[in-house]
Amino acid sequence: MAQKSTILPWLAGIVASGGGAAATPDWAALGRRWWSHVEVLADDRMEGRETGSPGFARAADYVIQQFRAAGLQPAGSDGYLQSIDFQVNQLDPARTSLELVRGKDVHSVDLSQDASHIVSSATVEQCDAETVFVGYGLSVPDLKYDDLAGLDLRGKIAVLVRGGPADMPSALKAHFQSPQVRSDSLRKAGAVGMVGIVNPTIPELPWPRLVSGLLMPRMELRDAGPDGYKPLPLVVTFNPDSAEMLFEGSGHSFKDLVGRLGKNGPLPRFPLAVRVRTRVGVTRRTATCHNVVGVLPGSDPKLRNEYVVVSAHLDHLGIGTPINGDPVYHGAIDNASGVASILEIARTIHDSGAAPRRSLVFLAVTGEEKFLLGSEYFAGHPTVPGRLVANINIDGVWSMFPLRALEVLGVEESTLGDDIRSLATEAGVEIHTAYEPDRVLFIRSDQYNFIKRGVPALFPQIGYARGSPEEKLAHEWTRVRYHSPADDAKQPVDPEAAARFNDLQRRLVLKVADADARPSWKPESFFARFAR
Numbered sequence: 001m002a003q004k005s006t007i008l009p010w011l012a013g014i015v016a017s018g019g020g021a022a023a024t025p026d027w028a029a030l031g032r033r034w035w036s037h038v039e040v041l042a043d044d045r046m047e048g049r050e051t052g053s054p055g056f057a058r059a060a061d062y063v064i065q066q067f068r069a070a071g072l073q074p075a076g077s078d079g080y081l082q083s084i085d086f087q088v089n090q091l092d093p094a095r096t097s098l099e100l101v102r103g104k105d106v107h108s109v110d111l112s113q114d115a116s117h118i119v120s121s122a123t124v125e126q127c128d129a130e131t132v133f134v135g136y137g138l139s140v141p142d143l144k145y146d147d148l149a150g151l152d153l154r155g156k157i158a159v160l161v162r163g164g165p166a167d168m169p170s171a172l173k174a175h176f177q178s179p180q181v182r183s184d185s186l187r188k189a190g191a192v193g194m195v196g197i198v199n200p201t202i203p204e205l206p207w208p209r210l211v212s213g214l215l216m217p218r219m220e221l222r223d224a225g226p227d228g229y230k231p232l233p234l235v236v237t238f239n240p241d242s243a244e245m246l247f248e249g250s251g252h253s254f255k256d257l258v259g260r261l262g263k264n265g266p267l268p269r270f271p272l273a274v275r276v277r278t279r280v281g282v283t284r285r286t287a288t289c290h291n292v293v294g295v296l297p298g299s300d301p302k303l304r305n306e307y308v309v310v311s312a313h314l315d316h317l318g319i320g321t322p323i324n325g326d327p328v329y330h331g332a333i334d335n336a337s338g339v340a341s342i343l344e345i346a347r348t349i350h351d352s353g354a355a356p357r358r359s360l361v362f363l364a365v366t367g368e369e370k371f372l373l374g375s376e377y378f379a380g381h382p383t384v385p386g387r388l389v390a391n392i393n394i395d396g397v398w399s400m401f402p403l404r405a406l407e408v409l410g411v412e413e414s415t416l417g418d419d420i421r422s423l424a425t426e427a428g429v430e431i432h433t434a435y436e437p438d439r440v441l442f443i444r445s446d447q448y449n450f451i452k453r454g455v456p457a458l459f460p461q462i463g464y465a466r467g468s469p470e471e472k473l474a475h476e477w478t479r480v481r482y483h484s485p486a487d488d489a490k491q492p493v494d495p496e497a498a499a500r501f502n503d504l505q506r507r508l509v510l511k512v513a514d515a516d517a518r519p520s521w522k523p524e525s526f527f528a529r530f531a532r
């Protein structure tokens with residue numbers, strides 16, 4: 001009785017391919033259908049779907065239309081929508097400066113080339129403070145590891161390199177680098193601000209794109225609640241190519257530190273010889289935007305009050321600095337592709353007639369690019385009665401090559417990992433853990449807000465074998481298209497890979513919804529502590 005829907009794995013494909021007798025799904029047709037959603041959501045008309053923009057509202061209308069067609073019931077606070085109020089903070093470059101002061105020597109930092117402020121509701125207009133290099137700046141009580149121990153940070157600015165020691169488990173490294181946990185520990189140590197140097201050993205966005213992202217409007221929840229994020233009064237991101245200037249006169253060089261990055265153990269920590277002096281202009285306003293929420297009610301009277309959340313973020317970066325003449329940050333893969341996947345999962349479940357025992361929530365969130373705000377709001381203010389028992393979050397369906405592997409963040413943390421492993425094995429697909437643990441992608445998408453509230457979660461992506469040509473393609477994609485207008489619907493894709501990926505996720509969703517027991521954390525998982 002628990003396996004009601006698992007006898008139907010192929011039916012969705014048969015329906016989609018016109019009801020013929022073929023037992024194999026028409027992956028090409030399913031893939032084209034998936035990509036057609038991406039084409040709509042990444043179109044110029046959607047203006048890059050920035051949180052709070054008319055383009056986002058048009059994209060939300062499209063999702064509502066598709067949710068309705070997939071038989072989902074409205075489950076927001078107003079129809080399918082959940083309304084969220086934001087505080088918007090935008091840096092005003094004309095009123096902003098950053099200086100490094102050593103004795104009488106004042107060096108004015110170039111704010112597009114060398115560094116960038118990150119503004120928030122807590123940003124102060126002026127700051128002048130001594131600096132201390134705190135290594136990775138991590139405080140991890142579990143490991144009795146503390147980069148801040150024994151340092152006098154009162155009234156000072158902590159300078160750190162992002163990342164962490166190679167021998168620190170990536171889940172811990174991720175959690176303790178999250179802005180909220182990091183700010184709390186620095187504040188407790190007395191610091192008034194932080195300068196975070198981008199770690200040059202971690203593949204990331206090229207500096208100019210990173211800066212153009214930081215200059216876009218920053219947002220916070222107006223109703224963040226008592227446990228919400230409390231930013232530091234001063235936060236600066238520093239270009240590693242320019243970071244040497246922070247170390248002048250300290251007796252240490254950034255170059256030496258770079259040689260120690262990605263090795264075991266902490267970095268040295270020491271006072272720096274420069275003071276940081278800033279003026280920061282911030283323009284403040286408010287905005288309203290929406291999550292889109294649809295529900296397929298469960299069929300089992302005992303289990304239908306338990307909800308499996310299938311999520312993807314609908315927002316992207318909006319309109320910004322033009323690259324190759326295009327100012328629209330289309331966000332085709334990031335994350336129209338994930339929204340397209342949850343639309344297809346909902347539709348194929350509906351078309352197959354499956355009646356999962358638990359209820360399914362399909363959730364297209366806003367504010368992800370503003371640091372996971374829509375999912376934070378939903379997880380804190382769920383619009384469904386009952387209990388959230390699992391989250392499958394899809395952010396970026398990298399369908400550039402055939403599906404042979406999955407990268408699954410969180411695969412070792414809960415029974416959801418066992419579920420996806422067994423389905424992937426049946427499908428001949430390999431499972432990999434995080435390829436680049438130091439990019440801390442585990443806390444960079446929406447599943448993290450569910451994890452923090454004790455809900456087991458997974459973030460699956462299309463993966464590749466290490467050292468393969470596919471890996472090169474993936475890195476090239478990050479370099480050229482990630483958070484760039486070039487992430488558009490004209491880029492080459494393998495829609496079949498996405499169709500197979502969607503089918504695996506659909507089966508995962510049904511397996512979780514139909515199982516006798518709800519998912520649980522592995523007792524040894526770091527994240528088990530958040531479960532109530």
Ligand SMILES: [Zn+2]
Pocket residue numbers: 334369483
């Ligand atoms: Zn993104």
